[in-house]
Amino acid sequence: xxxxxxxxxxxxxxxxxxxxxxxxxxxxxxxxxxxxxxxxxxxxxxxxxxxxxxxxxxxxxxxxxxxxxxxxxxxxxxxxxxxxxxxxxxxxxxxxxxxxxxxxxxxxxxxxxxxxxxxxxxxxxxxxxxxxxxxxxxxxxxxxxxxxxxxxxxxxxxxxxxxxxxxxxxxxxxxxxxxxxxxxxxxxxxxxxxxxxxxxxxxxxxxxxxxxxxxxxxxxxxxxxxxxxxxxxxxxxxxxxxxxxxxxxxxxxxxxxxxxxxx
Numbered sequence: 707x708x709x710x711x712x713x714x715x716x717x718x719x720x721x722x723x724x725x726x727x728x729x730x731x732x733x734x735x736x737x738x739x740x741x742x743x744x745x746x747x748x749x750x751x752x753x754x755x756x757x758x759x760x761x762x763x764x765x766x767x768x769x770x771x772x773x774x775x776x777x778x779x780x781x782x783x784x785x786x787x788x789x790x791x792x793x794x795x796x797x798x799x800x801x802x803x804x805x806x807x808x809x810x811x812x813x814x815x816x817x818x819x820x821x822x823x824x825x826x827x828x829x830x831x832x833x834x835x836x837x838x839x840x841x842x843x844x845x846x847x848x849x850x851x852x853x854x855x856x857x858x859x860x861x862x863x864x865x866x867x868x869x870x871x872x873x874x875x876x877x878x879x880x881x882x883x884x885x886x887x888x889x890x891x892x893x894x895x896x897x898x899x900x901x902x903x904x905x906x907x908x909x910x911x912x913x914x915x916x917x918x919x920x921x922x923x924x925x926x927x928x929x930x931x932x933x934x935x936x937x938x939x940x941x942x943x944x945x946x947x948x949x950x951x952x953x954x955x956x957x958x959x960x961x962x963x964x965x966x967x968x969x
Contacts, residue, residue, distance in 0.1 A: 714745040715799075732839075742849050744799050780856045783873065791852045809848050811861035813841055815879035819886055855880050 718740045724730045785791060822834035848854060855876045862872035895905070907915070 718744065719802075743797055777856050777860055780859055780869075780873075781852070784852050784855055784859075784877070788852060794851060796849070796851065796853075809857070810841065811857050815850060815854055815858055815876065816883040816886075818842060819883060850880060850883055 718737070721730065721734060721737055725733060817838075822838055824835050826834045828834060855873075858876040858879065859869075859872045862875060863869055867875070899905070
C-alpha cells in the first residue's frame, strides 16, 4: 500500500467485478453514487527535481509539453454554446488512469430512458433487459455532462456522421436525459410536499435572503451618511446672509433720522 490508502477507491471496482461475474444480482444502492462521486484521496506526487551544477543551464526534461487533442475543438464549441455547464462540479479523480477506455460511447446518452421490458429479446434471441442491466452497470461511473457530449460526438464522427449532425444528436440526447431527471425530481418533490414533507430553503432563496439583509444594512448606513453630510453642511456656514441682514438694518435705522431732520 505504501503511504497512500487506495482501499476506499477500490470498493466500486470490486463491486463492478462482482457484477460482471454475476455474483451480485443487482447493483447495490450506493453503486451509482460512488461511481459518480468517488471518495477523495490525496494523490499528489512530489515534484521531481534534478540537482543542477553551478553555471549549467537547467534541463528541459521536466518541462511540460504542449499537448493537444482532437476533442479540444469539440470541447471549445460545446462549452462556448453552454457556458453555464462549467459551473457544474466535476470529479477529476480516476481509479486506474484508463477510466475513459471503459466507457462505451456507442451507447446513446439517453439509453437509460429506454429500458426494455422483462423477457424482451432481439432477432438473435439475446435478452434485451439483461443486456441493458449489463451496459448500465458498466456505464454507471460515467457522468452525464459536457465531456460526455464531446466523447459521444467524437464517436459519431468516427462512424461517418458529419460534425454538425453528430453535435446536434449528442446534445439532444443530453437534453432528453436531463429533462427527464429534472421532471422526475420535481414530481418527487411535489409528491413529498403533498404527503406532509418539509424542505428547507433552496440555494436561490438563501441567496435572496442574504442579499436582502445586505441591502437593509446598506440602507441604514446610507441614511447615517446622509445625516452626517447634512450636519457637516450646516456647520460649515459662512455668515454672508447675516452681514447682508445687518447692512439692511443699518440702512433702515438711518432713514428715520434723515426724515426727522427734514421735518
